[in-house]
Amino acid sequence: MVLNFDKKKKIVNEISKIIPKTSSIVIADISGIKVNKITELRKNCIKNKVFLKIVQNNLLKIIIKNTKYNCLINNIVGPIIIALSTEHPGTAARLLKNFSKENKNINIKAAVFEKKLLTSSDEINFLVTLPTYKESLIKLIYIIKEISLVKFIKLLNILSKKK
Structure with missing residues (x-):
């Protein structure tokens, strides 16, 4: 989907307002996931107060460039989804991890918690079990x-x- 400048600006502003309130960010590869499954994940995220968005990579890099989450920039490659935890740091990771058990096509690429980049499955499991x-x-x-x-x-x- 091609976005015009105003829509891109709106997305950047929307996520930029939420980022200071977040305690963790998780990005996942969503290659091969059907739209109905993403909708199911979105509903689950809304119930658990997790902000979930599919964002163009360049926009996401612009958004997190000057934030505490800038260590994620090198992991923003390919079709990704971003999940922002605003209440509990492990909620987004837990939701995506549980979703990945049912949907093998989703793969958690990285997460950031307390300015620390988590990329290994052990580190992400730490965040999930928090x-x-x-x-x-x-x-x-x-x-x-x-x-x-x-x-x-x-x-x-x-x-x-x-x-």
Whole structure:
């Protein structure tokens, strides 16, 4: 699809407004993916508050050139889709990873999290498995609860030995 200058400018402005609010960006190769599958992925991304867009490579390079995501520039080759996580850094990677299990044609090329370029599958899996804020809070409460219980039992043992 050929875009005129105004449409390109609109796309650049739209994504440029979202980029400062993002915690991570994931790009994936979408060669051979049917439109209905992309639509399904978009709906899933909207539910999970992930911005998903198919952008021309040159436009994407212009958009991220002077941002914390400029390390992605060398990975922007071929037909790609960009997913921006605004709430939780692992959400976009998790959605694309789950989508790639069902659709073998999609391949996660790279991601950026905290200004670090992630290209290997291990690094991307780290981002995928990153716990959400809620999960982290639950783990912290569980640890505090367990520590308190252990201390209480030790206190009872010490008191019983003194008698």
